[in-house]
Structures are given as C-alpha cells and as structure tokens.
Amino acid sequence: MRRSIATVCVSGTLDDKLTAAAAAGFDGIELFENDLVVSPWSPAEIRDRCADLGLSIDLYQPFRDFEAVPREALELNLRRAARKFDVMAALGVNTMLVCSSVSPDARDDDALAAEQLALLSAQAAERGIRIAYEALAWGRHVSTWDHAWRIVRAADHPALGLCLDSFHILSREVSPDGIAGITPGKIFFVQLADAPHLRMDVLQWSRHHRLFPGQGAFDLPGLIRTIKASGYDGPLSLEVFNDVFRQSDPARTAVDAMRSLIALEDRAGLRPLPLAPALRGHAFTEFAVDGGTGPQLREALRGLGFAHTGQHRTKPVELWEQSACRVVLNSAVTRPGVAISAIAVSTDDPAAALHRAAALRAPAHVSAHGPREISLASVTAPDGTDVFLTGPAPDWRADFLPTGENAGTGLLDTDHVGLTQPFDHFDEAGLFYHSVLGLDRLATAEFAAPFGLMRSRALVTAGRQVRLALTVALLRRGEWAPGVPEPQHVAFSTSDILAVAARVPRRLAIPDNYYSDLAARFALADEAVEPLRRHGILYDRDAHGGELLHFYTPVHGGRVFFEIVERRGGYDGCGEANAPVRMAAHRHLRLSGR
Ligand SMILES: O=C(O)c1ccc(O)c(O)c1
Numbered sequence: 001m002r003r004s005i006a007t008v009c010v011s012g013t014l015d016d017k018l019t020a021a022a023a024a025g026f027d028g029i030e031l032f033e034n035d036l037v038v039s040p041w042s043p044a045e046i047r048d049r050c051a052d053l054g055l056s057i058d059l060y061q062p063f064r065d066f067e068a069v070p071r072e073a074l075e076l077n078l079r080r081a082a083r084k085f086d087v088m089a090a091l092g093v094n095t096m097l098v099c100s101s102v103s104p105d106a107r108d109d110d111a112l113a114a115e116q117l118a119l120l121s122a123q124a125a126e127r128g129i130r131i132a133y134e135a136l137a138w139g140r141h142v143s144t145w146d147h148a149w150r151i152v153r154a155a156d157h158p159a160l161g162l163c164l165d166s167f168h169i170l171s172r173e174v175s176p177d178g179i180a181g182i183t184p185g186k187i188f189f190v191q192l193a194d195a196p197h198l199r200m201d202v203l204q205w206s207r208h209h210r211l212f213p214g215q216g217a218f219d220l221p222g223l224i225r226t227i228k229a230s231g232y233d234g235p236l237s238l239e240v241f242n243d244v245f246r247q248s249d250p251a252r253t254a255v256d257a258m259r260s261l262i263a264l265e266d267r268a269g270l271r272p273l274p275l276a277p278a279l280r281g282h283a284f285t286e287f288a289v290d291g292g293t294g295p296q297l298r299e300a301l302r303g304l305g306f307a308h309t310g311q312h313r314t315k316p317v318e319l320w321e322q323s324a325c326r327v328v329l330n331s332a333v334t335r336p337g338v339a340i341s342a343i344a345v346s347t348d349d350p351a352a353a354l355h356r357a358a359a360l361r362a363p364a365h366v367s368a369h370g371p372r373e374i375s376l377a378s379v380t381a382p383d384g385t386d387v388f389l390t391g392p393a394p395d396w397r398a399d400f401l402p403t404g405e406n407a408g409t410g411l412l413d414t415d416h417v418g419l420t421q422p423f424d425h426f427d428e429a430g431l432f433y434h435s436v437l438g439l440d441r442l443a444t445a446e447f448a449a450p451f452g453l454m455r456s457r458a459l460v461t462a463g464r465q466v467r468l469a470l471t472v473a474l475l476r477r478g479e480w481a482p483g484v485p486e487p488q489h490v491a492f493s494t495s496d497i498l499a500v501a502a503r504v505p506r507r508l509a510i511p512d513n514y515y516s517d518l519a520a521r522f523a524l525a526d527e528a529v530e531p532l533r534r535h536g537i538l539y540d541r542d543a544h545g546g547e548l549l550h551f552y553t554p555v556h557g558g559r560v561f562f563e564i565v566e567r568r569g570g571y572d573g574c575g576e577a578n579a580p581v582r583m584a585a586h587r588h589l590r591l592s593g594r
C-alpha cells in the first residue's frame with residue numbers, strides 16, 4: 001500500500017513539507033488547503049514540484065460545510081466546489097475530502113445530505129474527480145463512520161465514497177468492526193492518527209493531541225486489519241494535528257512519521273519487518289567524560305565497588321566492571337561535561353537487529369575502529385544516545401587489555417538505564433525504542449516533582465533483561481526551574497541492598513520526613529523502617545506486594561548519577577513514586593554545595 005502524509009503533519013512552508021516528506025520516503029501527500037493558500041507557487045508549480053520529488057498528491061482537503069443545507073446555500077456550495085475542482089485539475093489531484101458539516105445551517109436530514117452529496121459527486125465525476133466523505137467526530141449531525149456510510153450508500157453515486165480517519169473512528173464509542181463489511185471500492189481514502197486516552201472535548205483532542213501510530217493508545221493494527229478486510233488497497237495516509245510537530249524540524253518529524261507507519265504495517269501484518277531481536281541484557285553503558293568529570297565518575301564507580309578492569313587498546317576508553325555490571329568511560333568523545341553517550345544491549349543476532357533498525361529508518365553506523373578491534377555497530381536514538389547491538393558473548397571486551405584489577409561484589413547486573421528526554425522528542429523516542437528494539441511499553445506515570453510535572457515511561461523486554469526508563473519534564477517555562485537538563489542514570493541490581501549500602505561511602509541523604517510518611521503509608525514497623533532510614537534507602541510496594549528498595553548516589557558532573565536497586569517479589573516498576581524525593585534531595589545537595 002502506498003504511504004502518504006498530510007502536509008498538516010509537519011512544520012514549515014509547503015516547500016519544507018514536501019522536501020521532508022520526499023526525503024523520508026513517502027509516496028504521496030494530502031495537500032491541506034491552507035498550505036496551498038499561503039504558498040507562492042501556483043497549483044501547476046506545486047504539481048511539478050511534487051512530481052520532481054516523486055510525490056503524488058493523493059488528496060485535496062478539507063472541503064467543509066457542504067451537505068444538508070437549504071436550496072439557496074446549495075447553489076453557493078456547488079459553485080464553491082467548482083472553484084476547488086479547477087484548482088484540483090491544475091494540481092493533478094483527483095480525490096477531494098469533504099468532511100461532515102459543523103455548520104448551524106446544516107439540517108439533520110440524511111436524505112437531503114445524500115441527495116446533495118450525489119449532486120456534488122455528479123459534478124465532480126464530470127471533472128474526473130471523486131468525493132471522499134469523512135465524518136468528523138464533532139460533526140453537527142454526522143459524527144460517526146457508520147452514519148457517513150449510511151449517507152454514502154443512500155446517495156449511491158460511483159464518484160462518492162468514504163474517507164475513514166482512525167481518529168474520528170476510535171475517539172468515539174461506535175465499534176469499527178462493521179467497516180469490514182463496507183462495499184468493496186467504497187472506501188476512497190484512509191487517514192491514520194493515534195492519540196493518548198484523554199477525557200476532553202473531542203475537537204480539542206483531535207486538533208492538539210494526535211500522534212503518529214504507535215505513540216498513543218489506539219488499536220491501529222486492529223483497525224487496519226478491519227479496513228483491509230473490506231478490500232481497501234489505497235494509500236495509508238498519516239494525518240496528525242499536533243502542537244509539537246507543528247514546531248519541530250520537518251525532516252525529523254517526517255522520519256518519525258515514516259517509522260511509525262512502517263512499524264504499523266508490520267504490526268497489522270501488511271509488510272512484515274525482520275523480527276525484533278530477542279535482547280539478552282544490558283551489555284554496557286557508556287559515559288562520555290572529560291578531564292573534569294572523568295575523575296568524578298572513577299571515584300563514584302570505585303565507591304560502588306567497581307574496578308577499572310580493562311583499558312582500550314587504542315583509545316582513551318576504560319572498562320569498569322563488577323559482576324555483569326559494565327560501564328565504559330570514554331574520553332575520546334569531545335563534548336564537555338558528562339553524559340550517557342551509549343547503551344549496549346546484547347542479542348543473539350546483532351545483524352538481524354541492525355537490519356530491522358535500517359528498515360525502520362534507523363541506519364547503523366560503525367564507530368571508527370583499529371585493526372585489532374572488533375566492529376560494533378550502533379544506531380542513534382532520537383535523544384542522541386547511541387545504541388550498540390552486541391552478540392551474546394562479550395567479544396567486544398577483546399578491545400580492552402586487562403588491567404588485573406579486581407572488582408568488589410554485591411552488585412549483580414544493570415537493572416535499568418534512565419534517559420531523560422526533551423519534551424519535544426519524548427513520543428518519538430518511545431516509538432524508536434519500542435519499534436527498533438522491540439521493547440514493550442509499560443504504563444506512563446506522572447508525578448509532581450519540585451520543579452514541575454514529570455512523565456515517565458519504562459520500555460522493557462518481556463523477561464525484563466533490558467529496561468529503559470524515559471522521563472520528561474512536561475513543561476519547561478520561565479527562569480525559575482533549573483535550566484540544566486534532568487540528570488540521567490544507570491541502576492544496578494543487588495540481592496542485598498543493606499550490605500551494599502553499608503559499604504558505599506557516598507549515598508544521597510533522604511530526609512527523615514520521608515521515613516515517617518513511609519511508615520504511615522505502608523504500615524511498616526519501626527524495625528523495618530530504621531535500616532532504610534539509616535542508609536538512605538527508599539522503598540516502594542506495588543499492588544501485588546512486590547517491593548523495591550533503592551538508593552542513589554549524588555549527581556556527578558552535574559549530569560549523571562547511579563542507583564542501586566533490590567527488587568523483591570516481582571516488583572516491576574522503576575520506583576517512579578520516589579522520584580520527587582530523589583529530585584528534591586539532589587537539589588538540596590546541590591544548593592548545599594557538596
Ligand atoms: O480538524 C479538522 O477540521 C479536520 C479537517 C480535516 C480532517 O480530515 C480532519 O480529520 C479534521
């Protein structure tokens with residue numbers, strides 16, 4: 001099926017939008033009338049530009065407030081349409097979207113609507129044009145797909161069919177199942193948008209919060225299968241109204257859009273992708289450090305019982321280990337400060353994983369390597385983190401000469417990596433990790449932190465060998481909230497957090513008030529709370545009785561910290577409930593200058 005994108009999805013001038021759509025590999029576009037109206041190009045020039053870019057114009061839209069009007073108004077509406085048909089002829093586009101009327105002048109009269117749409121379609125047909133009728137979820141009298149279908153059927157004109165828009169369908173209670181029974185050939189166009197579950201006015205929901213497929217909560221694979229069952233094989237076209245995308249780099253948004261569509265086609269069984277790699281675990285986490293932050297991280301790692309076990313043969317890169325916990329400190333990357341520059345996950349078949357990534361528009365690159373180094377391929381996530389895919393054996397360790405240092409014990413493995421995201425790319429990052437690495441998304445959590453509302457979402461393998469925790473500040477306004485980005489972190493697992501805490505010299509101090517509250521909230525005995533208080537260990541318990549005990553280090557280099565976690569009884573979260581406490585404690589430490 002052809003892949004299209006509505007010009008409304010991306011930012012910029014019409015030229016910016018077309019260039020972005022073509023570069024991302026779309027076959028066609030839906031031309032939004034506004035984008036035409038503000039363009040300095042004539043319709044014929046737009047047609048030529050699209051042809052040069054290899055894009056077809058699959059739809060002209062929207063034509064509003066046409067049907068079920070009094071006679072006098074009908075004349076005007078038909079004349080208005082004729083002018084649009086002229087424009088469409090010059091553009092070389094043969095399908096016009098007519099969305100259900102929102103006008104107070106429209107009558108609640110299906111027979112009248114059908115009669116007038118048939119008239120419009122007859123005039124369109126003379127020009128070789130088809131009319132695709134779409135029920136807006138907030139249409140005055142027609143607001144569901146089945147109502148629009150009844151009218152189209154009654155009008156019974158070959159040039160009249162339906163435009164199905166996943167948002168209007170899935171935002172309403174009417175089941176989409178009947179779509180499979182729509183007369184073959186009568187679905188003229190399909191528009192796709194996802195959206196988060198929100199309880200708000202449906203028009204506001206649609207105009208501001210649509211997302212690309214896979215970024216929201218709608219069952220789009222299910223809907224596509226239903227639509228396919230009707231015999232539809234026209235374009236699948238993304239139509240997303242989103243305040244963030246309207247302001248973002250169109251080239252980047254178009255790639256995000258294309259990735260969403262490719263992933264959806266896979267999930268709907270239309271075009272299978274190479275299987276998502278079975279991830280075995282976190283192989284290592286790489287920090288880019290500089291002359292100032294390198295020593296701070298070394299000291300922190302030593303404090304946690306890590307040892308500098310390997311030195312890279314050719315680069316200023318150190319391997320630090322303890323059991324299966326591995327951290328790479330890279331001073332070869334020339335960026336100031338410190339940041340998590342890469343995560344590495346192991347899989348049985350890195351080549352297949354990279355193949356899938358490339359199919360999802362995440363091309364692999366191989367870092368420069370010398371003759372004795374094995375090549376590790378990586379893909380770059382939207383947040384700039386490089387994701388290395390290693391084989392099951394840690395053969396990349398051959399790049400490092402052993403130093404002979406021995407690590408302590410107590411820490412077992414990497415539990416999760418916490419990556420903070422800029423607001424504008426949170427959904428893009430979620431889709432990337434979900435589709436490229438095949439990670440499942442757990443429910444989103446929101447919590448009020450000292451400097452604003454935070455949202456977090458964990459992405460995990462089914463067996464929890466890999467966990468990523470993405471967090472984002474929902475607003476960044478004014479001068480008050482700290483301008484620095486929220487720090488990133490790596491969490492290591494242990495089965496004896498009290499013993500580990502007793503050995504780690506620099507732990508984040510947690511206020512006494514937290515422990516009073518904890519005892520009250522979870523009805524914990526003093527004997528249970530006392531050791532937690534003594535060591536600055538935080539606690540959480542889930543609905544099934546699973547428990548998390550965890551503590552933090554201070555923030556190092558202003559940007560990164562470590563966490564130690566002990567999970568008991570199948571606790572599956574990342575301790576999000578305690579994030580505000582952690583943030584306030586980090587802030588307190590920062591203000592006290594320690
Ligand atoms: O928000 C709107 O008005 C609007 C217009 C055209 C569409 O196809 C649509 O889904 C919504």
Ligand SMILES: [Mg+2]
Pocket residue numbers: 134165191239
């Ligand atoms: Mg639509």
